[in-house]
Amino acid sequence: MTTKGLERTPVPRDKEDDYTRKAAAHRRAFAEQQTGAVLEHVAQYSFDPAQLPGDIENFMGVAQVPVGLTGPLRIEGEHARGNFYIPMATTEGTLVASYNRGMRLLTECGGVKTTVVKHSMQRSPVFELGDALQARTLGEWLDDHFSEIQHAAEATTSAGKLVEIRKYIIGPLLYLRFNYTTGDAAGQNMVGKATLAACLWIQTNHPNRPHFFLSGNIDTDKKHSQMNTIETRGKRVVAEATLSGDALKSIMGADAETLFHVRQISQAGAFMAGSSNNGAHSANGLTALFIATGQDVANVAESHAAIVYAQLLANGDYYWSITLPSLVVATYGGGTGLATQRECLDLLGCYGTGQADKFAEICAATVLAGEISLSSAIIRGDWVSSHDRLGRNRP
Known part of the structure; x- marks a missing residue:
């Protein structure tokens, strides 16, 4: 096929100032x-x-997404403490109402405990060697020179800290997973720049001048992976609550014993499907929060992974937790500083430096509210009727 004779009319740009x-x-x-x-x-x-420079190219306008307000959601976390009103940007009817119902139950039961248990953002280069022995030997050399590699990486950033380098060998290939902490930034670009500097230092200082590619794809940037579920990408956050059996019945119309029975069934279904999430729908709440607060929405591909763990307690109450092993969020940089997105972060008390862990805990608590509400709706039988009543456009 040839393009000869076809005209390409490019999008116009202003070479002097394209952001007007x-x-x-x-x-x-x-x-x-x-x-x-x-x-x-x-x-x-x-x-x-x-x-907008740094956020978008060829700007021509905006796509407006409705923002609903939910809450109050009581959170008793390490970083997020108090009652929060949560902005959620979505065009899916019933979503805001459903999350709002879950937040009411959690708040009436004393709130959500939240904890950030690990931080880790990756870039994963791969070095090509002559054989597996050379790959292993290079890995040992990296261990001996970690402090110099760390210095080369951290010289490119004021916030990023190189914590460790994990090694995985396939044939003559040495896959590396550089693990960083990144402060209040999500950090993908930050760690990319830092890792490039580190790899160039390795290539320059190792006697064999090994060849590398900056990404061997085991960082699984904006893709789910089991590696990230186990080892963490972004922030690993846990939200947990003990729900009163009486409150479950009065607010959700579901009892703890049935919830636990259905949890066993859905657990088996998620296992059979090979799902990255044994819960209900964490992507819904995260996407709505991400759009409202200026996150990179594509990070939902990683961030939606979740592990639900529950217990039916002897007194008739229900313990419910959800762990987000790869939550990628920021409170500074990127789209967080744009006008409406900054306002929504301000609504949560989360804009700027020193707020990323607080925002991560709010995200996890919001996800738990949505899990409780949808799971109860399926048991009660009003899942479809609620969508029919609230989730359909009518003339």
Whole structure:
């Protein structure tokens, strides 16, 4: 197939300053001329496009997503403490109402305990050697020179700290998993730059000048992996609560014994399906929170992985926990500083430095609220009827 004779009309750009209202209007006019669409609502926004370098290219307008408010959600965490009202951006009817119901139950039962138990962000280069012995020998050399490698990596960032380098050999290939802490940033770009500097130091200082690729794909950036479930990517966060049997019945219309019975059934179903999540729908709550607060929404691919653990207690109460092993979030940098996204983070008291663990705990507590509500709705039998009542557009 040849492209000879076909014309390519590129999207217009302003070489002097491409982040202005004038440049955006020029692109909208171009798009309307090329397609016949009318971009009246895309053109409506309240912030200065000059804020956008580093967030987007070829800016022409905005996609508005409705934001609902849920809560109060009582959280008794290490970092998040008190009653929180949670902004959730979504176009799925029933979602806000469902999470709100779960938050009511959790709050009336004393709130959610939350804990961040581990931090770890990765970049995973791979070195190509002549054979497996050379790969193993290079790995041993890395152990002997870790402090120099650490210095080379950390020289590129004020926030990133190289904690360890994990090693995995396949034939002549040495796959490495550089594990960092990244402060209040999600850190994917940060650790990419740091790891490149580290690998160049290795290549320069090792006598064999080994060849490498910056990613061997075992960091599984924006993809789920069992490795991340076990070893953590981003933050590993636990949310847990003990639910009163009486409150479950009065608010959710479900009893603890039936919930535990259904938990065993759904556990087996998730195992059979090979699911990365033995819970109900953590992606729903996380996506709505991510859009509202300026997170990189593609990180839901990793962050939605979850492990539910529950106990039916002798007194008729129900212990329910959910562990998010690869929650990738930020409270500083990226889209978090844009106008509406910053407002939503401010609503949670989470904008800026020193707030990432607090926000992670809020995310986990929100997910637990959604798990409780949907699971109870399935038992009670109002899952479909609720969607039919709240989740369908009608003229």
